[in-house]
Each structure stands twice: as structure tokens, then as C-alpha cells.
Amino acid sequence: MANTREIRLRIQSVKNISQVTRALEAVSASKVRKAMQAMLNTRPYANKAWQVLTHIAAQPDRVTLHPLLETIKKRDKVLVVLVSGDRGLAGAYITNIVRFTLNEFDNFPAEVSYLTVGKKGRDMLVRRRKNVIAEFSDLPADPSFSDVSAIGQLVVDDFLAHIYDEVYLVYTDFINLVRQIPSKKKLLPLEVREGRERVDDLPTSSRSLAAAYIYEPGQSQILDEIIPRFTALQVYQSILESLASEHAARMVAMRNATDSATALVEALQLEFNKVRQQTITNEMLDIAGGAEALTQS
Numbered sequence: 001m002a003n004t005r006e007i008r009l010r011i012q013s014v015k016n017i018s019q020v021t022r023a024l025e026a027v028s029a030s031k032v033r034k035a036m037q038a039m040l041n042t043r044p045y046a047n048k049a050w051q052v053l054t055h056i057a058a059q060p061d062r063v064t065l066h067p068l069l070e071t072i073k074k075r076d077k078v079l080v081v082l083v084s085g086d087r088g089l090a091g092a093y094i095t096n097i098v099r100f101t102l103n104e105f106d107n108f109p110a111e112v113s114y115l116t117v118g119k120k121g122r123d124m125l126v127r128r129r130k131n132v133i134a135e136f137s138d139l140p141a142d143p144s145f146s147d148v149s150a151i152g153q154l155v156v157d158d159f160l161a162h163i164y165d166e167v168y169l170v171y172t173d174f175i176n177l178v179r180q181i182p183s184k185k186k187l188l189p190l191e192v193r194e195g196r197e198r199v200d201d202l203p204t205s206s207r208s209l210a211a212a213y214i215y216e217p218g219q220s221q222i223l224d225e226i227i228p229r230f231t232a233l234q235v236y237q238s239i240l241e242s243l244a245s246e247h248a249a250r251m252v253a254m255r256n257a258t259d260s261a262t263a264l265v266e267a268l269q270l271e272f273n274k275v276r277q278q279t280i281t282n283e284m285l286d287i288a289g290g291a292e293a294l295t296q297s
Contacts, residue, residue, distance in 0.1 A: 018261035032247035084121025091253035100182035152232020180245035
């Protein structure tokens with residue numbers, strides 16, 4: 001059994017750890033509010049942009065409208081954009097999104113390459129010997145569209161260069177503070193079916209995709225601008241969703257760690273009291289034994 005000094009040191013160590021986890025919980029609570037606000041501010045625009053993209057994809061002459069709308073007949077190479085995080089201490093957040101990605105693409109009927117956003121996802125994929133072609137990390141705490149637009153531009157350029165036949169986006173969809181769901185979305189080429197599923201959450205008045213667009217002043221100029229930009233916007237929105245999910249997961253994980261540390265301190269304190277009481281009892285027995293020996297002598 002440990003002595004009182006060792007138990008006292010363990011209690012102090014656990015208390016120090018609980019102070020750290022409590023501080024991290026407070027920081028994450030502050031960050032998750034900002035991340036949620038940024039995500040909610042851009043979500044309506046991202047949904048509307050996706051609706052416009054799928055509307056364009058439903059046009060009768062979609063194949064000739066823009067290269068990003070072309071249907072690929074073969075599927076030899078696939079790019080997966082995995083959005084994770086740069087830091088740990090977020091519970092099972094990183095593990096869940098990486099496990100979901102591997103379950104989806106380990107047996108995929110094509111050669112799969114990965115573009116990662118976040119160090120943790122990159123490290124886990126590299127340890128599993130996956131083909132990581134590029135990684136983006138150390139993004140700002142509150143990223144703007146210009147901070148991450150290079151990711152979307154890289155994806156679009158590689159697809160237009162026919163390096164990849166399909167591009168998928170894997171991220172964590174933020175539902176609420178205690179629920180975040182790993183999600184997969186086919187980013188390129190645009191498909192009508194996936195687009196309609198995406199906008200099913202929009203009001204009924206916003207779902208009319210049947211009418212054809214008339215482009216002014218020029219069809220090619222407009223589509224060359226909005227299709228790559230709106231595609232990059234989907235990447236940006238997924239990063240905001242993942243950031244909110246990461247901060248929420250870290251807040252919950254640190255709260256659980258603080259509760260566990262508090263329970264451990266209570267258990268150690270009880271053990272300390274027992275050891276201290278046993279020590280006092282032994283000392284009293286020694287004193288009584290010594291006194292008895294003096295009286296007999």
C-alpha cells in the first residue's frame with residue numbers, strides 16, 4: 001500500500017491535471033460558440049450555392065455547359081478530401097472521421113488518393129500507408145474563404161486536368177454540441193441526384209429545379225466563375241462544420257476528463273484517510289506496547 005506522501009503527491013498531480021482540463025473546456029466552449037456562429041452564417045449561402053450548382057447540372061445541355069459537369073464514364077482514380085483537425089484532446093473526433101473514411105474507401109473499386117486538411121488525419125493515414133498527395137494544416141482559428149480557397153482550386157484544377165475521375169469530400173457534419181456525424185459527399189463531377197438530396201432540407205419553395213437558366217451576358221464567362229467558386233465554397237463550408245464539431249468534441253471530452261479527475265481525487269482522498277488512520281493506529285499500538293513493556297520491567 002502506498003504511503004501518505006505518495007498519495008498526497010498523486011492527489012496534487014490529479015488536481016493540477018483537472019485545472020488544465022477545466023481551462024481547456026472553457027476555451028473550447030468559447031471557441032465552439034464562435035465556430036457555430038460562423039458555420040450558421042455561411043450555411044444558408046452554401047446550401048443556396050449547392051442548389052444553383054445542381055440546377056445547372058440538371059440543364060438539358062449540361063455536357064457542353066462546363067467541364068465540371070461532364071459525366072465520367074470510367075473511374076480509375078479518385079481523390080478524397082479528408083477534413084480533420086490539427087490538435088488532439090478531442091475525444092474520438094479524429095478517430096471517428098478517419099475510421100469512417102477508411103471504411104468507405106478501403107475497398108473502393110478505384111485507386112484512391114487523399115488530400116488532408118489537418119495534421120491528425122494526415123498522420124493517421126500516413127501510418128496506415130495511404131497515398132496522401134497533399135496536406136493543409138495550421139489554418140487560422142477563424143478561417144475565411146480566402147484562407148481555404150486554394151484547397152478548392154487545387155481540387156478543381158486536378159479534376160479538369162483529368163488527374164482524378166471523381167472527387168469526394170469527407171468531413172464531420174455538426175448537428176449539436178453532443179452529436180457530430182461523419183459525412184461523405186461527392187464533390188465532382190456534379191450529379192443531379194446528389195444535389196437534390198442535398199437541398200431536401202430547404203423549403204419547398206426553394207426546390208424548383210425544372211426551369212432552364214438564361215445566362216447574361218455570357219454563358220461560358222458566368223459558369224467559368226461560379227462553378228469553381230461554388231465548388232470551393234462546399235470545401236469551405238465543410239471546414240467550418242468540422243471546426244465546430246472539433247471544438248464541441250473537445251469541450252465534451254475535457255468536461256468528462258474534469259469529472260473523472262474530480263472522482264479520482266475523491267477516491268485518493270479516501271485512500272489517504274485510510275492510510276493515515278492506519279498509521280495513527282499503528283503508532284498508538286506501538287506506544288501502548290512500549291508502556292506495557294515498561295510496567296512489566
